[in-house]
Amino acid sequence: MPTIYDVARQAAVSAATVSRVLNGNKTVDPAMVARVLTAVRELGYRPNAVARNLRRSQTTLWAVIISDIGNPFFTSMVRGIEDVAQHSGYSVVLCNSDENPDKEAVYVAAALSQQMAGVIIASSGNGKAAKTLIDSGTPVVAIDRELPRASVDTVVADNEGGAEAATRHLAEAGYQRIACITGPEGVSTADLRLRGYHRVADGPVRRADLREQGGYDAMASLLAEDERPDAVFVANNLMAVGAMRCLAKHKVAVPGELGLVGFDDLPWADLVRPSLTTVAQPTYELGRVAARLLVDRIHTPAGKPSTIVLPTELHVRESSARPPAP
Amino acid sequence: MPTIYDVARQAAVSAATVSRVLNGNKTVDPAMVARVLTAVRELGYRPNAVARNLRRSQTTLWAVIISDIGNPFFTSMVRGIEDVAQHSGYSVVLCNSDENPDKEAVYVAAALSQQMAGVIIASSGNGKAAKTLIDSGTPVVAIDRELPRASVDTVVADNEGGAEAATRHLAEAGYQRIACITGPEGVSTADLRLRGYHRVADGPVRRADLREQGGYDAMASLLAEDERPDAVFVANNLMAVGAMRCLAKHKVAVPGELGLVGFDDLPWADLVRPSLTTVAQPTYELGRVAARLLVDRIHTPAGKPSTIVLPTELHVRESSARPPAP
DNA sequence: GTGAAAGCGCTAACAT
DNA sequence: ATGTTAGCGCTTTCAC
Numbered sequence: 001m002p003t004i005y006d007v008a009r010q011a012a013v014s015a016a017t018v019s020r021v022l023n024g025n026k027t028v029d030p031a032m033v034a035r036v037l038t039a040v041r042e043l044g045y046r047p048n049a050v051a052r053n054l055r056r057s058q059t060t061l062w063a064v065i066i067s068d069i070g071n072p073f074f075t076s077m078v079r080g081i082e083d084v085a086q087h088s089g090y091s092v093v094l095c096n097s098d099e100n101p102d103k104e105a106v107y108v109a110a111a112l113s114q115q116m117a118g119v120i121i122a123s124s125g126n127g128k129a130a131k132t133l134i135d136s137g138t139p140v141v142a143i144d145r146e147l148p149r150a151s152v153d154t155v156v157a158d159n160e161g162g163a164e165a166a167t168r169h170l171a172e173a174g175y176q177r178i179a180c181i182t183g184p185e186g187v188s189t190a191d192l193r194l195r196g197y198h199r200v201a202d203g204p205v206r207r208a209d210l211r212e213q214g215g216y217d218a219m220a221s222l223l224a225e226d227e228r229p230d231a232v233f234v235a236n237n238l239m240a241v242g243a244m245r246c247l248a249k250h251k252v253a254v255p256g257e258l259g260l261v262g263f264d265d266l267p268w269a270d271l272v273r274p275s276l277t278t279v280a281q282p283t284y285e286l287g288r289v290a291a292r293l294l295v296d297r298i299h300t301p302a303g304k305p306s307t308i309v310l311p312t313e314l315h316v317r318e319s320s321a322r323p324p325a326p
Numbered sequence: 327m328p329t330i331y332d333v334a335r336q337a338a339v340s341a342a343t344v345s346r347v348l349n350g351n352k353t354v355d356p357a358m359v360a361r362v363l364t365a366v367r368e369l370g371y372r373p374n375a376v377a378r379n380l381r382r383s384q385t386t387l388w389a390v391i392i393s394d395i396g397n398p399f400f401t402s403m404v405r406g407i408e409d410v411a412q413h414s415g416y417s418v419v420l421c422n423s424d425e426n427p428d429k430e431a432v433y434v435a436a437a438l439s440q441q442m443a444g445v446i447i448a449s450s451g452n453g454k455a456a457k458t459l460i461d462s463g464t465p466v467v468a469i470d471r472e473l474p475r476a477s478v479d480t481v482v483a484d485n486e487g488g489a490e491a492a493t494r495h496l497a498e499a500g501y502q503r504i505a506c507i508t509g510p511e512g513v514s515t516a517d518l519r520l521r522g523y524h525r526v527a528d529g530p531v532r533r534a535d536l537r538e539q540g541g542y543d544a545m546a547s548l549l550a551e552d553e554r555p556d557a558v559f560v561a562n563n564l565m566a567v568g569a570m571r572c573l574a575k576h577k578v579a580v581p582g583e584l585g586l587v588g589f590d591d592l593p594w595a596d597l598v599r600p601s602l603t604t605v606a607q608p609t610y611e612l613g614r615v616a617a618r619l620l621v622d623r624i625h626t627p628a629g630k631p632s633t634i635v636l637p638t639e640l641h642v643r644e645s646s647a648r649p650p651a652p
Numbered sequence: 653g654t655g656a657a658a659g660c661g662c663t664a665a666c667a668t
Numbered sequence: 669a670t671g672t673t674a675g676c677g678c679t680t681t682c683a684c
Contacts, residue, residue: 001462003677014655019679027653046462049439050379051677054660059376069404069420070593075395082422086429091436094395094420096408110417113375136327136372212593241594248597267396267538268567268592271574273599329661340671345663353669377661380676 002043011039022047053115062090062294063111065104067124067145068210069096071238073264073283074122077143080287081120088295090117099210101125108133118294123147126186139297143290146188146307153293154307155286159189159263162279162312163196166261167233169277169314171200173322175231175259179203181218181243182235183210193235193263203229208239215239219246230258230323237264240276244319260319274318282310328369337365348373379441388416388620389437391430393450393471394536395422397564399590399609400448403469406613407446414621416443425536427451434459444620449473452512465623469616472514472633479619480633481612485515485589488605488638489522492587493559495603495640497526499648501557501585505529507544507569508561509536519561519589529555534565541568549576556584556649563590566602570645586645600644608636 008015013032020028021036039045053059064081066074078094085092095111097104101124108129111119118139123130127147133140134152142154170178178201183190185207194205206221208214215234219242222229234240240262244254252258254274262269265280289308297303334341339358346354347362365371379385390407392400404420411418421437423430427450434455437445444465449456453473459466460478468480496504504527509516511533520531532547534540541560545568548555560566566588570580578584580600588595591606615634623629 004679005677015677016655016657016679017653020654023679029653032654046435046439048380048441048677049436050376050383050385050441051660052679053376054374054380054662054676055678055680057376057660069395069401070398072396072398075401078395078422079424082424091432092422094422096404096418096420098405106417109372110375113372115374115376241597244597266594268594268598271567271570271599272594272597330663331661341661342663342671342673343669346670349663355669358670374661377676378663380660380678381662381664383676 001048002045003048004045006043007036007039007045010043011035057115059115059117060090061114061116062092063095063107063114063116063119064092065095065097065107065111065119065121065123067097067099067104067122068238069094069098071264072267073237073281076283077287077290080284080289081291082287084288084291084295088291097124099124101129105129112136112138118298120290120294121147124187137301139294139301141290141294141297143286144189148186148188151305153290153297153305155290155293155310156188156307157281157286157310158312159192160196160199162263162281162314163193163233163235164199165196165312165314166263166277166279167197167200169316170231170233170259170261170320173259173320175323177203177227177229178231178233179205179222179229180233180235181206181208181215181222181239183207183239190235197233197235201233210236210239212238212242212245215242216246217242219243220250223250223252228258231260231320232258233261233263235263237262237266237278240278241266244272244276254319255321256324259321259323265315269315270317277317277320278315280313280315282312286310327374328371329374330371332369333362333365333371336369337361383441385441385443386416387440387442388418389421389433389440389442389445390418391421391423391433391437391445391447391449393423393425393430393448394564395420395424397590398593399563399607402609403613403616406610406615407617408613410614410617410621414617423450425450427455431455438462438464444624446616446620447473450513463627465620465627467616467620467623469612470515474512474514477631479623479631481616481619481636482514482633483607483612483636484638485518486522486525488589488607488640489519489559489561490525491638491640492589492603492605493523493526495642496557496559496585496587496646499585499646501649503529503553503555504557504559505531505548505555506559506561507532507534507541507548507565509533509565516561523559523561527559536562536565538564538568538571541565542572543568545569545572546576549578554584557586557646558584559587559589561589563588563592563604566604567592570598570602580645581647582650585647585649591641595641596643603643603646604641606639606641608638612636
């Protein structure tokens with residue numbers, strides 16, 4: 001790999017001049033610019049970003065730490081982030097923590113030691129890992145999930161309101177005994193959606209990991225209750241799929257015997273049988289807003305952190321239709 | 327941020343000793359090790375990975391360049407890669423090229439200038455970008471899609487065989503006029519699956535981008551033919567979803583009026599209405615194998631590249647059921 | 653407008 | 669076993 005000195009020699013200028021040309025410094029003689037550019041092309045020179053980052057003690061990389069790469073919710077969010085990042089001259093590296101706080105800690109440490117320009121994080125833990133980031137002065141934006149006890153820019157959906165709307169929708173359709181399957185305690189989305197549910201209903205509650213299997217198991221446990229619920233609000237899309245699978249397995253008719261609403265839309269919620277009523281979040285927009293906050297924070301490290309709450313939207317489909325009169 | 331010299335001063339040793347301790351060099355006095363570790367903790371010291379990378383002129387980072395983060399096929403693959411990487415001491419950064427060769431080129435350039443230890447790539451273009459990588463000596467593994475005109479380790483599924491099996495399945499079910507929707511010319515998966523299809527059938531063919539909308543449009547165009555096909559083999563999962571949407575929109579009964587088979591399974595292929603017959607690939611395994619090849623290649627840069635082909639499996643569901651007798 | 657020189661933080665010869 | 673020293677490739681004062 002040729003270095004900047006090789007280019008300098010080839011173009012018969014100093015390394016400083018090459019650097020200026022490559023960084024778009026306007027005070028360079030056009031003739032020299034041409035010579036440098038030619039030399040760069042001839043040698044196939046590529047600046048060493050590692051050296052540059054060391055010298056500047058910063059990079060143009062963002063770490064985006066998400067908790068489940070298999071969840072379409074996150075992938076759409078990432079798209080939103082990427083689009084803004086690209087426009088603002090940053091590259092995005094994606095880190096998948098897999099709902100595992102240890103993995104998350106590893107990625108946080110990496111972001112730190114790699115001098116990432118900023119981090120967008122949907123924390124799967126108590127935010128302890130994220131705290132190191134913030135303390136170190138790295139610009140951080142929390143997305144989807146709030147960071148407990150941390151003063152940091154945050155972008156979330158209206159979890160409580162969305163959950164309330166979903167539960168109310170079930171109640172108004174005539175369901176009597178509405179249960180709730182939510183995520184682990186301490187994950188802000190899980191707690192807030194449970195709270196929204198509790199504004200309307202007070203049935204049996206299950207906590208599960210936020211994956212399909214968790215939803216399956218939780219639903220199985222609800223079906224085993226003496227007095228079965230006649231509707232369930234599931235606070236996460238993947239768990240809702242798991243719940244549906246469980247209901248299909250146990251031959252429980254949806255919405256005949258049991259009504260179902262999920263939180264987070266799925267790209268194929270309308271194609272499944274029955275089609276799934278969901279609380280949709282503006283995922284792409286969530287990503288865009290978070291990215292814009294991060295850009296601002298990088299430019300103005302001192303400003304006061306802001307929290308932005310985006311509205312949700314209830315998509316009514318078959319799974320929550322009015323139950324047959326008793 | 328404290329540097330290694332701050333730690334050295336605090337522990338009253340040299341920076342070299344701190345470095346030795348931190349890198350697990352066994353030839354350090356246990357007493358000094360303790361002193362250094364204490365100092366590290368007291369100062370909250372974190373090694374600067376950028377400086378280390380510069381000095382060692384290499385990193386422990388892999389770039390994984392995929393073409394569509396929204397496709398569950400890729401996310402499962404990435405999991406397989408991550409699991410092996412973690413075991414081998416590497417971290418994975420994910421780059422989403424969005425089926426856009428320009429974006430891909432940007433990420434390839436980044437991987438190069440960031441001195442990535444290796445790259446796993448599912449190229450969305452002609453592999454021109456990837457060529458720069460290989461020429462520079464960066465260890466590269468092609469996954470899912472072959473890199474044309476490049477001698478490089480490769481892991482793919484049996485695209486031709488899988489497509490042949492899918493088409494034969496439709497033919498044996500009694501379908502007479504089987505069409506094919508495949509991807510862009512030059513994308514190896516698209517071309518090979520088309521070839522597999524042609525081993526059995528010779529109906530109308532459409533090429534579309536590999537996304538849902540592409541499948542929708544292609545199906546619409548097939549429906550507009552004078553002589554409508556009575557079955558379609560769709561060479562990609564997302565396009566299959568688009569095709570299903572189109573058929574639902576036009577009220578074409580599946581499998582009553584038209585049989586359908588997709589390539590690449592979907593986590594919810596069994597939940598949609600009708601459930602979708604697919605050619606499943608061992609996605610997770612694809613990732614694991616690619617990662618293992620990359621580890622080997624990093625250790626043995628000179629060895630001869632190998633190509634590994636993993637078998638596919640036909641998952642028969644409702645969408646391809648026998649058509650009603652004419 | 654251009655070049656010389658210092659230094660980002662770390663590691664690895666080399667010397668002791 | 670430990671310290672001294674040089675240098676990875678780049679950017680950025682500071683002179684001229």
